[in-house]
Amino acid sequence: MKKFYKNPLLILALGLLIISAGSISATRAAMDYQSAAESVNFSTAEISVEIKELTDDGYVTIGKQGGLTFPEVAKDDSFKIGKKYKESVKLVNNSNEATGYSEYVRVVVRKSWYKDGKSTDLDPSLINLEVADGWYENKAEGTSEQAVYYRLTPLGCGKEAEFLKSISVDNKITNLVSTKETETSIETEYLYSEEFVYIQLQADAVQTHNAEDAIYAAWGVKAKCDAVDDGKIIKIGDVATQ
Amino acid sequence: MKRKWCLVVAAAIMLISVNAVKPAMAYFTDSVATEGKIKLKLGDSIPKIDEKVENMTKKITITNTGDYDIFVRAKALAPESCTITLTEMEGWSKGDDGYYYYSKPLAPKAATESQLILGINNSLSGSFNVIIVQEATKVLYDQDGKAYADWNAVVATENSYSTGN
Numbered sequence: 024m025k026k027f028y029k030n031p032l033l034i035l036a037l038g039l040l041i042i043s044a045g046s047i048s049a050t051r052a053a054m055d056y057q058s059a060a061e062s063v064n065f066s067t068a069e070i071s072v073e074i075k076e077l078t079d080d081g082y083v084t085i086g087k088q089g090g091l092t093f094p095e096v097a098k099d100d101s102f103k104i105g106k107k108y109k110e111s112v113k114l115v116n117n118s119n120e121a122t123g124y125s126e127y128v129r130v131v132v133r134k135s136w137y138k139d140g141k142s143t144d145l146d147p148s149l150i151n152l153e154v155a156d157g158w159y160e161n162k163a164e165g166t167s168e169q170a171v172y173y174r175l176t177p178l179g180c181g182k183e184a185e186f187l188k189s190i191s192v193d194n195k196i197t198n199l200v201s202t203k204e205t206e207t208s209i210e211t212e213y214l215y216s217e218e219f220v221y222i223q224l225q226a227d228a229v230q231t232h233n234a235e236d237a238i239y240a241a242w243g244v245k246a247k248c249d250a251v252d253d254g255k256i257i258k259i260g261d262v263a264t265q
Numbered sequence: 266m267k268r269k270w271c272l273v274v275a276a277a278i279m280l281i282s283v284n285a286v287k288p289a290m291a292y293f294t295d296s297v298a299t300e301g302k303i304k305l306k307l308g309d310s311i312p313k314i315d316e317k318v319e320n321m322t323k324k325i326t327i328t329n330t331g332d333y334d335i336f337v338r339a340k341a342l343a344p345e346s347c348t349i350t351l352t353e354m355e356g357w358s359k360g361d362d363g364y365y366y367y368s369k370p371l372a373p374k375a376a377t378e379s380q381l382i383l384g385i386n387n388s389l390s391g392s393f394n395v396i397i398v399q400e401a402t403k404v405l406y407d408q409d410g411k412a413y414a415d416w417n418a419v420v421a422t423e424n425s426y427s428t429g430n
Contacts, residue, residue, distance in 0.1 A: 070293040091301025106406035216307035
């Protein structure tokens with residue numbers, strides 16, 4: 024008996040035999056299971072959001088494919104100061120229809136002046152973007168350059184929400200000039216001439232299940248909802264949203 | 266003994282890592298971004314006047330010589346003994362401030378479609394000057410896209426012509 028324990032080859036052989044027997048039976052079991060469960064489909068949820076801009080050809084998806092084209096502005100010879108141009112941008116919940124999940128959405132808007140780089144000495148608040156009804160602006164996250172808007176109710180799968188309605192530039196910029204004085208003349212130069220109005224939109228989506236934790240984990244914002252899942256956002260930070 | 270401790274530490278790190286990764290992957294999210302730019306052009310345009318004087322009547326055309334849309338107006342500076350009479354022409358009207366206003370904006374290189382016709386009548390004899398001052402201001406727009414002028418910001422030039430005996 025002592026010899027048997029002391030012979031490592033025998034122990035190895037016995038071990039291999041046990042493992043082989045085990046794996047064969049496991050394989051057989053798996054095969055049996057597979058054939059019985061062929062009709063079961065399992066897919067994980069897929070949350071997705073897209074931005075669409077209204078053009079002459081209808082709403083067109085933008086983002087990875089291309090940027091904002093401002094079609095109504097393009098119809099004019101030049102961008103007319105003060106004129107409110109229609110600019111319709113909407114968000115669409117294009118999540119996997121098979122799973123059909125709702126999502127919370129928010130849009131981070133960044134606006135600035137741009138020439139050879141960002142013109143940090145010019146005032147972004149002179150660029151006016153009109154946001155559609157149904158969006159809550161969280162002032163705590165806002166600056167003169169950035170605004171963050173939350174859709175307070177979940178956006179259903181396949182549903183859409185208009186976000187942007189128009190764009191304009193304040194007439195005030197025509198009064199903002201720098202002057203160069205010489206002995207014989209005074210030259211004025213418009214501070215905003217040849218500048219670009221630069222708009223960035225970032226749409227974020229997060230699942231509606233376990234809403235408050237999901238929003239906090241994804242966006243770093245402490246929100247309070249009126250239901251654990253799929254609820255309405257009633258508070259962001261310490262501020263009530265209504 | 267040392268090896269045993271190493272194994273315990275490695276196991277602990279692994280447990281912590283697994284726990285740390287789990288919540289980060291627990292929520293479904295998506296994000297998409299886009300951007301766009303619009304170029305802005307701002308500047309002044311100099312109005313150029315073209316005058317013809319016939320039979321004590323001035324016929325004035327104003328041209329936009331610059332690169333930007335403008336509104337134009339003109340004023341006649343004359344001695345008190347002079348009476349200036351506007352001949353009704355489409356697009357021109359007299360304002361309460363003594364200026365004659367052209368109602369339509371002028372695109373770059375465009376001229377007023379109708380002439381400003383001013384009749385001059387002097388009750389005294391002798392030589393006198395009637396000076397025409399033309400002014401322009403950039404076209405501004407209200408929210409509906411309707412053009413309007415802000416005459417507090419003007420670009421002005423003047424032409425002086427001697428007329429009469």
